[in-house]
Amino acid sequence: MIKIIMHGCNGKMGQVISSLVDDSEDCMIAAGIDPNVSKSNPYPVFNKIDDCDIHADVIIDFSTATAVKPLLEYALVKQLPVVICTTGLSEDMIDLIKKSAKKIPIFFSANMSLGINLLISLVKRASEILSDANFDIEIIEKHHNQKIDAPSGTALALADAINEALDHQYTYKYDRHSERKKRDKKEIGIHAVRGGTIVGEHSVIFAGKDEIIELNHTAMSKEVFAVGALKAAKFLAGKAPGLYNMDHLINQ
Numbered sequence: 269m270i271k272i273i274m275h276g277c278n279g280k281m282g283q284v285i286s287s288l289v290d291d292s293e294d295c296m297i298a299a300g301i302d303p304n305v306s307k308s309n310p311y312p313v314f315n316k317i318d319d320c321d322i323h324a325d326v327i328i329d330f331s332t333a334t335a336v337k338p339l340l341e342y343a344l345v346k347q348l349p350v351v352i353c354t355t356g357l358s359e360d361m362i363d364l365i366k367k368s369a370k371k372i373p374i375f376f377s378a379n380m381s382l383g384i385n386l387l388i389s390l391v392k393r394a395s396e397i398l399s400d401a402n403f404d405i406e407i408i409e410k411h412h413n414q415k416i417d418a419p420s421g422t423a424l425a426l427a428d429a430i431n432e433a434l435d436h437q438y439t440y441k442y443d444r445h446s447e448r449k450k451r452d453k454k455e456i457g458i459h460a461v462r463g464g465t466i467v468g469e470h471s472v473i474f475a476g477k478d479e480i481i482e483l484n485h486t487a488m489s490k491e492v493f494a495v496g497a498l499k500a501a502k503f504l505a506g507k508a509p510g511l512y513n514m515d516h517l518i519n520q
């Protein structure tokens with residue numbers, strides 16, 4: 269039985285994971301962490317990670333960017349594996365995650381769905397072929413009106429994967445309203461839409477002369493992320509220190 273600390277337990281994702289775990293026979297939530305105490309849970313909930321004195325095998329994090337630093341400090345002291353799903357992290361925080369992964373196992377992915385990880389490999393391949401043929405690359409992401417960070421972590425991960433495939437020659441253009449000029453060939457446009465209850469949509473557009481290729485992923489429920497996060501937690505518990513991602517999980 270894998271014992272989980274759910275960091276951000278009373279948020280949307282924390283609650284979806286709580287109900288999935290309720291129906292699971294091989295894992296349980298030993299404790300939750302959330303300063304928002306509006307929900308009732310079948311496990312003890314602490315206001316902040318430092319207050320938690322419950323033994324666990326792994327932490328799953330779906331919280332907020334500022335909560336990740338204290339979480340890492342706690343995990344390092346307790347030598348606990350962490351699955352970090354929170355997005356909107358600064359470069360400094362991502363560096364800290366990489367540094368901490370030398371001492372504890374960390375699974376870090378902006379998108380825990382299987383489909384997005386396939387999309388990442390498809391857009392890499394498409395970029396290699398189409399950039400030589402002068403196709404312009406633009407990414408559009410759409411999310412619900414409660415999302416705080418923009419662009420989404422997934423849009424940035426897609427852009428990073430494309431840029432890696434293209435020898436890091438591209439810059440990112442987040443908004444076009446402030447400049448009156450034509451787009452540069454070596455840029456990836458990244459655009460965010462927010463509204464209603466959209467779970468998560470990502471489109472990568474390759475626009476060439478007289479033809480367009482568009483690769484899309486639509487998440488139909490938050491459960492796809494929760495299922496992925498639980499698989500990652502089970503995969504990570506007991507692993508050696510290191511930085512793991514969906515590729516490791518898929519190819520294990």
Ligand SMILES: NC(=O)C1=CN([C@@H]2O[C@H](COP(=O)(O)OP(=O)(O)OC[C@H]3O[C@@H](n4cnc5c(N)ncnc54)[C@H](O)[C@@H]3O)[C@@H](O)[C@H]2O)C=CC1
Nearest residue numbers: 276278279280281304330331335353354355378379380493
């Ligand atoms: N990697 C992935 O596949 C996915 C990542 N996300 C990301 O996960 C994060 C959470 O998403 P949602 O659940 O939709 O947001 P949410 O806003 O519904 O939940 C976040 C929860 O974290 C809590 N929180 C705030 N400060 C905290 C602290 N210091 N310690 C512990 N908990 C704290 C909040 O009170 C809230 O209950 C976001 O950054 C989102 O972008 C969301 C879905 C999928």
Ligand SMILES: O=C(O)C1=N[C@H](C(=O)O)C[C@H](O)C1
Nearest residue numbers: 355378379415420421422468
């Ligand atoms: O906030 C969300 O909801 C989501 N956030 C992640 C992101 O920023 O990429 C993943 C998913 O699209 C849902």
